[in-house]
Amino acid sequence: MPVMVLALVHSRALDGMSAPPVTVEVHLANGLPSFTLVGLADTEVKEARERVRAALQNSALEFPHNKRITVNLAPADLPKESGRFDLPIALGILAASGQIDGAQLAQFEFAGELSLAGDLRPVRGAIAMALALRRAGCLRALVLPQASAQEAALVSGLCVRSAGHLLDVVRSLLPHESEGAVELPLATATRVASVSARPPTIDLRDVKGQSAAKRALEVAAAGGHSVLMSGPPGTGKSMLAQCFPSLLPGLSEAQALESAAVISLNGRPFDAAQWAQRPYRSPHHTASSVALVGGGSPPRPGEISLAHEGVLFLDELPEFPRMALEALREPLETGRIVISRAARQAEFPARFQLLAAMNPCPCGHHGSTVKPCCCSPDLVGRYQARISGPLLDRIDLQVEVPAMPVEALMRAPDGEPSAVVAQRVATAQDRQRERQGCLNAALSGDTLEAHCALDEAAARFLTTAASRLAWSARSHHRVLRMARTVADLAASASIREVHLAEAIQYRRVLAAR
Helix, strand or coil, rough: CCCCEEECCCCCCCCEEEECEEEEEEECCCCEEEEEECCCHHHHHCCCCHHHHHHHHHHHCCCCCCEEEEEEEECCCCCCCCCCHHHHHHHHHHHHHCCHHHHHHHHHCCCCCEEECCCEECCHHHHHHHHHHHHCCCCCEEEEEHHHHHHHCCCCCCCCECCEEEEHHHHHHCCCCCCCCCCCCCCCCCCCCCCCCCCCCCCCCHHHCCCCHHHHHHHHHHHCCEEEEECCCCCCHHHHHHHHHHCCCCCHHHHHHHHHHHHHCCCCCCCHHCCCCCCCCCCCCCCCCCHHHCCCCCCCCCHHHHCCCCCEEECCCCCCCHHHHHHHHHHHHHHHHEEEEEEEEEEEECCCEEEEEECCCCCCCCCCCCCCCCCHHHHHHHHCCCCCHHHHCCEEEEEEEECCCHHHHHHHHCCCCCHHHHHHHHHHHHHHHHHHCCCHHCCCHHHHHHCCCCCCHHHHHHHHHHHCCCCHHHHHHHHHEEEEEEEEHHCCCCHHHHHHHHHCCCCCCCCCC
């Protein structure tokens, strides 16, 4: 009779979109000795046969050499990858051969890679596995290698136990009165409380001048809006982007868990010192569309998912491959990315705040009052056209960061520090969540109409501007959301013409190209 061992395995355990847990069935039968793995296993999983065999033998446990061993990984239509099945397979063989009590296994979920000596090695996706287990309401304890268990313990409300060796797990499954029986220790995680979203490496007051761009970043931070900064080289665009995360409040527990889970899915250990800090991703402009949105076999999250609940900064935006930029359209609207392949489909969260920077032309000085531009109008137009109209339409704020003469730069006073601006941002965000339960950038449909209602004069003003600038319906709605954010920063209950005027000017930098 086959013995069943439950092992939770997840490649996407966020936003309720989760693959089913994998059940390992082990069957021993008389016949020609063999060790067969079935259930759509990839090369890493098939290699578990040799790792499990050596780990059992080197741990002084019996491997059934004279039996035909069949290991079924169910469900059969779900691709299986990585070495996380080593521990479940080894325990299934021990239970099927009568060396441990198979009934004890129903209390746990196992995942772990085995070394040839039986040591347990970390597996990727530990936080995602724990998060999926909690969302499913499963009461079984999760058993993981020590390093992975410390990550999974960040998910509160779960029983996560850690083990360093296969023998530790075997001894924990023995009856309590048996000699040598031990209990696996509970895993603990150290959370470092975060006061701000990210410790600033550059303070906002370190950027001289550029008061208009600083104000635009404040509006973007307060409402969760995306930003495109355009200006000559050396005007402070990259410095402003580095300051931006320090304007954002820290993450809630649910947001922090989702962000950490995506990082764990990518195979990188999560640093407890970064708990509740918003991720900041800044890929090079040579990044491919797969690097940005994710992909591969098996699919893994890309930069937009690694920036989930944080900031994605794309410097030199027109230099990115056209296909990579166009792949950002849907995630900017939906907050998720679906990667479809012939064999499977994977879905990852991608609620990121886009920050982008660009020069206005190839030489970088188009429109500058400090240095003349040497580009022809056709060349300027072709350069700016590298950013398609549909993508540009999805970017809320489009602000100019002009070059400043040296004299004006030397006389420019220090601006407000990041901490002061961050306080205003936090107050505005609290006002939005109390009123509508989300940031203004997420308003749509009936909620947009309810919370962005205009009086007659303001509606007439917006209609005139939309007609003259030939806005799409999307641009019209984005201006409404930005105006609502400007009003929140001013502690105004209603949207006035002055708030609309400020929001409208953020849509005019590249509108006339």
